[in-house]
Amino acid sequence: MAAVFGLLGKSLSHSFSKDYFEKKFSELHLNDHVYKNFEIDSIEHFKALRANETNLKGLNVTIPYKKQIIPYLDNLSVEAREIGAVNCIQFKNDKLTGHNTDHYGFRQSIKPFLEPQHERALVLGTGGSSKAVAYALKNIGVEVYFVTSSEKKGNNYFFYSELNQIILNAFKLIVNTTPLGMCNGLPGAPQIPFEFLSSQHLCYDLIYNPAETLFLEKSKKQGASTMNGLSMLQQQAEKSWEIWNS
Incomplete structure (x- = not known):
């Protein structure tokens, strides 16, 4: 069998x-x-x-x-x-x-690209993937704030409507964990003020299909570095295989 x-x-x-x-x-x-x-x-x-x-x-x-x-x-x-x-x-x-294994996959994929200015991160979304991303970032010394469209569950939460130039200047790492922009899924991109992004920002989207979401496209237009979630998928899959065979 x-x-x-x-x-x-x-x-x-x-x-x-x-x-x-x-x-x-x-x-x-x-x-x-x-x-x-x-x-x-x-x-x-x-x-x-x-x-x-x-x-x-x-x-x-x-x-x-x-x-x-x-x-x-x-x-x-x-x-x-x-x-x-x-x-x-x-x-x-x-x-x-x-x-x-999401936290492992995310950490392994992003760690080589982190620079000194990426000491604080905005994590877009509050679902299961967001918690794994936050866990990984905290374990490598990055301060994490969540961005939510529903309710704040602590002091480290922003509403999307609160995001402004001051906040985006302070958070040079932005990670999208929402399904917005996924192939055959919800269209669009998270509502952040993209005009305040710069070449100092790293914008990461957990989505890998399509390879470039609207979130990444808009971020890149402002000069930000961008990454999709394909490497994370591969890393977490290998960790899953290791667990299944243990």
Whole structure:
């Protein structure tokens, strides 16, 4: 029976994960391994999915289920518990353990590009991915503030409407963790005052499909350095593979 791995989410046409792991299995001559996309309309369908797929060995988890999946798991890694989000599930000895490899992937991808002026970061969005990004940045000494369109959950939060030249001058690293601009997803870009960006800024978008979102396009026009999330995807995928084989 084939060992089954996969990606759990709601709409997965944008994802490169399946292609990435299928190529990996082929290169490693793992003909008895398959990687599937599991699209479910509600996290409540996860139990049925698990019952139907009797040889699941590992899952990646994407929006909108990185937080919602937690009650269905038996254990959480230290990082996943602290972050409060899971993007990798290990199936072992009939137990499901939730891990977070997003923080690792993000840290590995951005660290070579950080410069002294990137000591403070604005993280756009407050979902599961934002928590992993904040965890990674704090662990490498970067001060983090979140930008929200809903409610402030602490002193380190701004509303989008509060962003101005003074704030953007003080925060030279900006990370988009929202799905705005994703292929086949929500159009547009986060509403920040792009005119106050400069060549001192590094703007990072977790989205990798399309390769250049409107957020990155507008940032680049102001002279900012830009990065998409493809390297993060690759790094977190390799960490997931390591966990599944541990």
